Amino acid sequence: MSKYLLKNLDYLGALLKGKAISLFLDYDGTLTPIVGRPEGARLTYQTKELLRALVRLYPTVIISGRALDDLIERVSIKGLVYAGNHGMEIFSEGFTMVFDTGSGAREELKRLNSILRGLPRSFRGVIIEDKGVTLCVHYRLLDSREVKPFAREFMEITGPSLERGLVRVTEGKKVFEVRPPVFWHKGKAVEWMLKRRGFRATWPIYAGDDETDRDAFRVVKGTGSSVFVGSAERGADFYLKAQDEVKNLLNWLKEFGRERAR
Numbered sequence: 001m002s003k004y005l006l007k008n009l010d011y012l013g014a015l016l017k018g019k020a021i022s023l024f025l026d027y028d029g030t031l032t033p034i035v036g037r038p039e040g041a042r043l044t045y046q047t048k049e050l051l052r053a054l055v056r057l058y059p060t061v062i063i064s065g066r067a068l069d070d071l072i073e074r075v076s077i078k079g080l081v082y083a084g085n086h087g088m089e090i091f092s093e094g095f096t097m098v099f100d101t102g103s104g105a106r107e108e109l110k111r112l113n114s115i116l117r118g119l120p121r122s123f124r125g126v127i128i129e130d131k132g133v134t135l136c137v138h139y140r141l142l143d144s145r146e147v148k149p150f151a152r153e154f155m156e157i158t159g160p161s162l163e164r165g166l167v168r169v170t171e172g173k174k175v176f177e178v179r180p181p182v183f184w185h186k187g188k189a190v191e192w193m194l195k196r197r198g199f200r201a202t203w204p205i206y207a208g209d210d211e212t213d214r215d216a217f218r219v220v221k222g223t224g225s226s227v228f229v230g231s232a233e234r235g236a237d238f239y240l241k242a243q244d245e246v247k248n249l250l251n252w253l254k255e256f257g258r259e260r261a262r
């Protein structure tokens with residue numbers, strides 16, 4: 001059973017006692033509210049200030065399905081670790097990593113990209129986002145009556161490649177993501193980072209709001225704390241009721257870290 005975090009901060013404090021902590025924070029829907037167009041998701045001044053304070057206290061990762069460059073451009077705070085494309089591209093001052101998806105997968109994504117680009121012509125509001133390693137098809141702005149026919153057409157286009165194991169398709173909040181068929185996800189990326197300098201032997205606190213964050217929740221189970229943003233969630237240790245409660249967690253972590261440093 002996941003606990004409502006804001007009523008259990010003392011419990012979390014007791015749990016973290018004597019432990020070195022690292023932070024893993026998802027971007028969209030966790031650090032920023034979900035917005036209609038993905039390019040609109042910006043950090044508030046307050047959240048930026050909190051992140052600046054936190055990076056001085058804990059090794060901190062911003063992890064996202066966004067392309068790495070996009071993520072860095074949006075957050076642009078020094079000292080953070082940036083994990084883009086669900087952790088397939090990682091950049092920090094200490095270490096970097098690019099997951100090699102293979103040329104076959106790259107070719108297939110390119111081919112699908114050129115076909116999927118035609119979708120917004122028949123389905124107004126659909127946005128195709130080429131993230132290099134992966135491809136996103138957003139339909140948040142699509143008329144709700146159009147969702148079914150759109151999904152059918154999307155499946156028709158991607159189905160054959162899916163069946164042949166050339167790509168994987170995952171679903172997020174009003175977005176389909178076409179990904180290379182590799183066994184790598186946010187959880188694997190967290191595992192990898194926890195072996196890096198500064199992160200070794202830390203107790204990770206992972207906060208996320210999406211389907212793709214569940215892989216990371218599983219990885220930190222028992223050796224860290226997970227926070228699902230949005231509702232009570234089986235599989236996460238804690239939950240927050242809404243995105244705007246995330247700042248309470250960040251603030252608490254800031255005070256907790258400062259108190260400790262004294």
Ligand SMILES: [Mg+2]
Nearest residue numbers: 026028029210
């Ligand atoms: Mg998210």
